[in-house]
Amino acid sequence: MLGNEHKVCKLIKSLYGLKQAAKQWHQKFDEVVLSSGFHLNQSDKCVYRKFDSSGKGVIICLYVDDMLIFGIDQNQVDKTKKFLSSKFSMKDMGEADIILSIKIKCENKLTVITQSYYTEKILKKFNREDCSPVSTPIDLVKKLKPNTCKPVDQLEYSRAIDCLMYDMTSTRPDIAYAVGRLSKFTSNPSRQHWQAITRVLKYLKGTMNYGLSYIGYR
Known part of the structure; x- marks a missing residue:
């Protein structure tokens, strides 16, 4: 504004979309949850746990403003939902x-997570x-060598690697190597490297329903 060029604004309350918003939201959520007896996972600062002496408890996984709440006792889960709803404006998605982009399927004591939908998006994104x-x-017969010429679609190659890494770290450790x-x-990247990327995509095409299975036991 004319005449106020040297003035700055003091942030009183964070607004959705600002750079400070994510930090302010996580700080607020952290304070509320920890004050109610939850403990922060030291390996992942977005995972909280709360268990009683009988071993029953709840785990909260936070991703930005989405939460995954689960536990071995439904009453504990319901109490946690009620508590959080009293502190924040929330919508229970069931x-x-x-x-x-991770599909969760539970049958008896077996939990399976897959990314078939995400894999389809990757294949479509790169026209495969x-x-x-x-x-x-x-x-394994072909040895990948460093490119000595001009890079081929370097930005697109980076995007392909990013997509494959998310698939790999979430449900597909078989493509890690x-x-x-x-x-x-x-x-x-060279054309040879792009051919190798294409091979990974072809492998995912034929194994779209592969995933990770977890068997619960007591």
Whole structure:
């Protein structure tokens, strides 16, 4: 504003969309949850747990303003939901089905997480939705060498690696070796590296329903 060029604004309350908003929100959530007896996971600062002497308890996983609440006792889960609803404006979405592009399926004591929908998006994004599937994610016979020429679609290559890494870390550890090798060439990819990326995508095409299974026991 004319005449006020040297003045600054003091932030009284964070607004959604500002850089400070995420930090302010997490700080507020942290204070509320910890004050009610929850403990912060030291390995992941967005995971909170609260268990009683009988072993019953609840775990809260926070991602920005989305929460996944679960436990071995439904009453404890319901109490936690009620407590959080009294502190924040919340909407209960019911039993978790899909969160962060990860599908959750529970049957008896078996929990399966997959990313078939996310994999379809990756294939479509890189125009590989009609590719022919292969049985392995990488060709161990061909040795990947550093590119000595001009990089080929370096930005797009970086995006492909990012997408594959999210798939890998969430539900697909079977592509970890291939993605790890290919990520070494992100700054200067060649056509050979792109061919290797395509092979990983072809492997995902044929194994779209692969995922991780967890068996609960007591």
